Amino acid sequence: MTLLLGARVLDPGAPAGPAAVEIVDGTITRVGPAGAERGDHVVHLDGAVLTPAFVDAHVHATSTGLLVDGLDLTGCPSPRALLDAVRTRAAARPGALVWGHGWQEQDWDGPVPTRAELDRAAAGAPVYLSRIDVHSALVTGDLAGGAPDGPVTADAHHRARRAALDAVDGPVRDAAQRAFLADAAAHGIGVVHECAGPDISSRADLAALLAADGPDVVGYWGEAVATADDARDLLAATGAHGLAGDLFVDGSIGSRTAALCAPYSDAPGCTGNRYLDLDAVAAHLAACTAAGIQAGFHVIGDAAAALLVDALRRTPPGRVRHRVEHLEMVDAAQIAVLAGHGVVASVQPLFDACWGGEDGMYAERLGPRARAMNPFAALHAAGVELALGSDSPVTPVGPWEAVRAAVAHRTPGSGLTTAQALAAHTVGGHRAAGDTDPLAGRIVPGAPASYALWDGAVGDGRVGTCLRTVQRGRVLHDTLR
Template sequence: MSRTLLTGLRLPGRPGPVAIETEAGRVTWTGGAEEVRERSAARVEELDGVLLTSPFVDAHVHATASGLLLDGLDLTRCASAAEVLAAVAEAAGAAPPSAVVWGHGWEEDRWSGPLPTRAELDRAAVGRAVYLSRIDVHSALVSTALVDRAPDAVGSAGWSPAGPLSADAHHHVRRAALAALDPAQRRSAQRAFLDHAAARGVAEVHECAGPEVSGRADLADLLGSGHGVHVVGYWGEAVDTPQAAHTLRGETGAHGLAGDLFVDGSLGSRTAALHTPYLDAPDCTGNRYLDPDALAAHLTACTRAGIQAGFHVIGEAAVEDAVAALEEAARRTSPGAVRAARHRLEHLEMVDAGQAARLAALGAVASVQPLFDAAWGGPDGMYAARLGPDRARGMNPFRALAGAGVALAFGSDSPVTPLDPWAAVRAATAHRTPSSSVDEGTALAAHTAGGRYAAGGSGTPVPVTGGPASYALWDGTQCLRTVREGRILHGTGGGPEE
């Protein structure tokens, strides 16, 4: 197979041009401009000033929901109930009667008026089933026709006869909405999302699936897509024995039993578990979906099975439960076994310095989303509205986590925030609480090597000699090419890599 030599490249934070040589999907040489003259290759590309990085890893995505949004009902720009209802009416008019009108992204905190009622949604939908997830995907506005497809939602936790559904009621209607997708529609949405990821320099995504998020058929389709973007699947369902852990992983094809295994919900929907009430809901401290015994049992079973485990945790009470469960699992097994498993905590937004040190001691990975701070941080953001400015300042403390030695893996939680890795890097370096920001090198590492580490691998923020020929080429933040193990996923370059 022929060798390819790319010259004139820049590396992040380093002076002077560099070159990289690849062959058979591996990096065979890297060096400076002076050494290039000594190399010969079948194909040479002069890339004057183009930036070279490892491809990005998005450590937390929901592929089908993200793909549906790419050409679907995007409500993120709606500023009122009237705009949401108009968008639904237009979409319903174009949809087959049996289809679910699927939308995402409404955020009432940015509105001046009330949410639409179910009756108003029914009128706009002219009898069609409608599922509209809030920006955090922890609650949804739904039509009566969708509730009719999910009768268990009625009267369950989080039920409302007229307003948005959260908690168990939301999980029931979401499952019904997903069940209405035919396989071709689902696979098309997944492929569209993976193409979108590759076009943004992302060559690996971690799908956070589960019975309350997507479903086994959805995960199976994604893992079997054959797309060049590598999919690491996580399945969020608790077990209590090593045999159950092995069985469940085998049945789902998941890499680990982690991801969106919910300990609590979200701050936006007021379902994140807090020690003290929400500022704007004084009688509410959020939801706990798993008790401490179940958390410890799951971590212990997975540790003994040699399987990565983990949870979705956001609120301070949920974080403490998860940290204590990791410590209990270490007592039941051993600290070394827990460290070796690299158990993951998704989001980990309300974590203090003491908890960070405890997590570092047990080798936990923090799978975090910098664009959460960009969207909802600051003195006037959603965090401050829910918690008050003092409590909100402690949200998403990336610098404290990194300083304590906790491994960071950056992601988007797409479709909650956009899959845009350079925007995430900027958000981490320009945190709305400056003392929580990290430098660009740390941020870039968290979005590249950190993601691979989170899934049990290793790597560096830039390609190295002897490693896989996996890289991204950039003109500013525009991705020119994404390559994984020699295969071009996005862009062109004088012929396919071998």
């Protein structure tokens, strides 16, 4: 038996306060006032904060882990700096794949590098550098597949990413996945939802991740099917939990590939990309519903949201709750349909923190339409279950940063309370994966011992470092030993 004494417990369904937590055989057996308890292992916490282990409801493990030894271009100030970084890496490892991520061009003092410039900097090495949103990339000619000069987007980007990942061998991939899972555990995360698929990774990549040690992995495979038998066969072939995640209906605002009803404010005539039509979305929903398999889609633009809602109206009710990723541009009538169908929304609050507001990238791309983006409060009020995540590597893994961003939404009235955000990043993540256990994500008697300990106060949503992460009794991260 383990006793945790002197912690301030933050449970999504109860008032915060100091408590003693008793754990036996991986299950919480008591939460209450401290007394004269005895146990095999007593941990005196002196006011540390105890929360449920967090669930990151949208990640890309390998792509994130590759950045441990790749080029982190977040904050890269100019095209010249990007080329210098590629040149230095290519010189250090002649011929090896240069994998990088995170560049954003809107504040640069010049155009993005040409393919010829990138080829020269790489000196013959293949280069894949994803934009911050991972919906376009700068690549060398050997990965471009004949696409026009400039960043590759849409299907050309999907092909380039597959080719780049094919150049990553098994040991490097496994090391990247281990690095990602260890980092997630060190941030208090006990469960991650991997959003895999043929346009993102590979079946081998997903299989390796599902077999890795660390936080629990709920794997999704984003590939459309037309019949219930197809859905069952694909689920069995991939080992996935559901046919959802990044099954792309559209792209992203930053790369101007999110599907819009009216053109982008900074690109007249451009309304983004539509990767699936209404019939394909409706067929996938119907097939998965009939098979009892969770379906889901990547939806960002308002035209994509309208398409999903139209498909839901065609879909008879089933016994599973489907999910939608991102859902950044959605109106009240559409929210009502989503709520009525029990759809879970997997959302990323740091998107708003990074690109929202009157002077952010969303306003630049969309004008006044940006003010209505990411309406977390309206979704919650309508009864749509929310699950928070990072979409790592798009934004960093960091549950408290996501909680704070959800609360401090850059559009007044669109944010959540701290309690709501905490619930969405714990209980909501379990609900998003179809877990109906009412105790999942809670610190209550009878719940699995899945918790994280933190060394700071949380009155304003801020904590220090994670001291320990435990998932179903398994210690994933520990600094207290």
